[in-house]
Amino acid sequence: MTSSFGFLTGGGLMGEHIAAHDWSATPLGPIPSWPSALRIALGSVLNSKFPNFLCWGPELISFHNDAYLPILGLKTALGRPFREVWGEAWDTVGPIAERAWAGEACYFEDLPVTSTRLGYPAQHHYSFSYSPVRDEDGQVAGILCTVIETTGKVRAIDELRRLNDSLSHQVAAHAADRDRLWRISPDVMAAASLATGRFLTVNPAFTEAFGWSAEEAITRPFMEMVHPDDREDVAVHMGILAQGTPLVGYQTRVLHKNGSHRWVQWTLSPEGELLYGVARDITAEKQQADALRQAEEALRQSQKMEAVGQLTGGLAHDFNNMLAGVAGHLELMKLRLRMGQTGDLPARIDAALGVTQRAASLTHRLLAFSRRQALDPKPTSVNALVMSMVDLVKRSSGPSITLRTQLHSAPWTTLCDPNQLESALLNLANNARDAMPEGGVIVIETENAVISPLQAGRYGDLKAGEYVLVTVRDSGAGMPPDVLARAFDPFFTTKPMGQGTGLGLSMVYGFARQSGGHVRIDSMPGKGTEVRMLLPRLVAEAPQPEVADGDAPLPAASRKGTVLVVDDEAEIRCVMAEVLRLQGYTVMEAADAPQALRQLQERGRGGRPDMLVTDIGLPNGMNGRQLADQVRMLWPQIPVLLVTGYAESTVMRNDTLPAQMELLTKPFAMTALVKKVGAMLGAGTGASVSSGANSGAADEVPA
Missing domain, CATH: 3.30.565.10 (Histidine kinase-like ATPase, C-terminal domain)
Structure with missing residues (x-):
């Protein structure tokens, strides 16, 4: 259902609920009438991995994403005013919401809030921000709340502090005979709790290396001092240490008090519930290695650009020769026609076509390397x-x-x-x-x-x-x-x-x-x-050998049926249309998908075409593949021939085209076009010839 509303794409369960909700009964009205600011904000909320809650309009109508569902508990919020959803906590959150509606962004950390989200009053802690959301005129039109429940963290910190007091006495006893080395060592030395992941004590070198005092170091979880990209790996290695396995030469990034990160190499040894570590700052070595890699990359880029120059020189040389050949033959044919000498025109035409085939072969090689060519498997x-x-x-x-x-x-x-x-x-x-x-x-x-x-x-x-x-x-x-x-x-x-x-x-x-x-x-x-x-390998019967097309002449003009030809290149479209008309077909022409759909609408359901021939790379908001899908919603069995010189992966979404849909790669001989059209019209269920009053199940619009 969310496919009807693009801003709900990727919105998960709540995206489906929003699409199915009866909004006509709310102050917001039906979805098509929603302002673009609401659509944009809601699309961002639904695609966020953080718990997000969005309120819109003076009534603060509520929206939220899937990640917010655990915070709601037994509550339902979609489409309801914010105050109704959190009425029991309004004394706490109401003033914050009013500040946000007045244009002031607010942030709170570990704020205690009493709610009945589980069916009974209970206090929970949250870290959250309320931010005003403005419309196209800069006026506040909504409030965005990003929230993380920290109840477990707050309770754990209280417990861990109590445990920390007990373990500190144990660490002090172990460290008494090492106190001198502890104080004078240039390397970072620390003791930590494996259970809590917190430092219990650090030596003076810790402050010198990372800027944090000993008191600051032991009052915050070590994981908060780890670079975000390294935290998952650190958690894995903490599990290894918890099993009693020491680590030597383990490298990670640690947050300095000034906001930078330092590369540190650790030697870590677990002992019961305690973890002892010695660390050395290797940031300078890492920076030297990065500088060397950057120099090597610059050298490779320089070599690559030199090679690009060689490649483009070769391509320019080949294409100039080919263009000179085509232009020469065309000028000679023009001169012969002026002189009334037409005897050798077929030979000149064949020669010019041969040069274009060489040029097409060269472009196919370029597309093949980039893996962007249009294959016909x-x-x-x-x-x-x-x-x-x-x-x-x-x-x-x-x-x-x-x-x-x-x-x-x-x-x-x-x-x-x-x-x-x-x-x-x-x-x-x-x-x-x-x-x-x-x-x-x-x-x-x-x-x-x-x-x-x-x-x-x-x-x-x-x-x-x-x-x-x-x-x-x-x-x-x-x-x-x-x-x-x-x-x-x-x-x-x-x-x-x-x-x-x-x-x-x-x-x-x-x-x-x-x-x-x-x-x-x-x-x-x-x-x-x-x-x-x-x-x-393809598990299928061996294919029957095909007879080569060669350069067979075009068949006689005895074909019947209506073909819709869509291409934004007027020269190509006119040539294709003229060739098909010479074969006896009735041809409709359009420069883009909107024009083609208007023509089909004007003809009505009874005047359907027998086949669609469309370029893939069309302008004005709809490509050829999308046009084919639209036309097949009206006539599911109509044959479709896609024409392209460059098949983008975003357009060719499937490895295998649907039935009665084939691909023809530019440049192509007109005989190939005629053969494709004739074969598809003769083989498909959509091959019935239009007479201006077609009817039947194949022509019906699906319900």
Whole structure:
């Protein structure tokens, strides 16, 4: 229910109760009428891990988060005036609330409050702050209370003080013969109670190191003097000490009286209920180590920026060449048309398209490394894919290279993007070729692999499980250790400027990781290189081989149906719409999601489209995936084709798209668009052709 109100997101149980509450009976009125200041404040309260209580309006209508429920006990507070909720304690908290409503923030520590929250009058202690909450005009519109119950702490302190008096006499007896060393030692020395976690006595070096006097040290829990980030670890080690195990060289940060934190190395020895410790300030050593790390990081950043310059230089060189090729062919076609010479236009068009494909391949490599490319995963037979590439690899490798395949007799099926796997294998084969200028052997091997948890550690954060292993080996020069260590670095290439961007292995790495697998390289100078790529197993039937599209001509203009095309790039939208119209489709166009939804509303329920084709990255508050979800609320079975050149993880929320929803990556051939649209309209339940008066269950709006 909270999905209808964004500010309640993450609000837990109370977020659901707020969404379900009848607010029309309160001075606040229904939720849609609430001011933005209340929504913002309430969203912060609900998402806080601290117990928070919010009062709003002159009546101080009450809200609270899940963490506040234990403080309420048997009380109910939601939607009630603050005074009604805590009426029995109003003499104590009422004046504080009035001060906050007047604009004064208040803080109290360990304040005793008598209430009936457990069904009977009882005194509890709280540390809390009351803060005024202002509206858009700067006027106080509410009160925010952040509260922590400290009843247990107050009672424990009283008990611990009594215990402290008893234990102090014991410590004094043990320390009598060590008093001189105690006073003159430059190291911090202390005795503490394991039961209470408090210092019982400290030597003068403690005050010199941390600024706290001996009296201040023994009147506050040691944990309050520990850096907040270290407290959990200190608690764990206190448990170890309680079992009688001493600690040597234990490091933590201790609060200095001036507000800074000092790094301290402890030697701690438990003895019965007592704990003896000696500490040395190592802050200077830590600062020196941090300074060294910062210097090393600055050096790495400098090297990285130098490598970025090399990368961008290579990219600029390649893209300038490609742009020059496209522009040259277009100018030549314009000149030919002016002269009436159209005979070679198809060849010029094909040449320009070829250059754009090279540019698209380069951008796909960049996206693959960053793991942000739009993948189209399918059940894939690795053996069939390798065999389909044998001729291509042989031609690209040249006559001096021998290609061998060692394929598993029954390999498992994997779920991956077959086009990206082909590109990865071709990159590995080309790298192997370049490592053997005098000739050699390339071996492509497939096998099934079960990765145990211990083996998974060799691949970083790879999960244990079943994988298909694809290995590419060569008999080339191999890599020295310094090159091997940077092989996957996108800013690293051993090739001269302009002869490579250094993205080949980076693309392989990004593709494998994005597919849920991993890749590693083993290489030694003079002994060749072996690249092992793991892809997760898919428990499914082996896929049927697909017939390559090639450059088939567009089918005849005999298609029927209505297609809604949504893209904010006018040029792309117009081209897609025109191509679909040439095939016989009726095409609706929109530049963004709001415009598309208005068109659908104007057509009415009976004039539904047969298919939605939308870009993912749309402007004006709603992306293409969200538009698809909105349209499917009206027509659940309508086919949806998502078009993208950059698939952000926040947009592509699921690893697998829902049924009758597919992905097409820019740039794409118009034949691919026509084939996708035709296949989806012919296969889905939403393939009925619109006639302006469609009806039936598929067209009904869900209740």
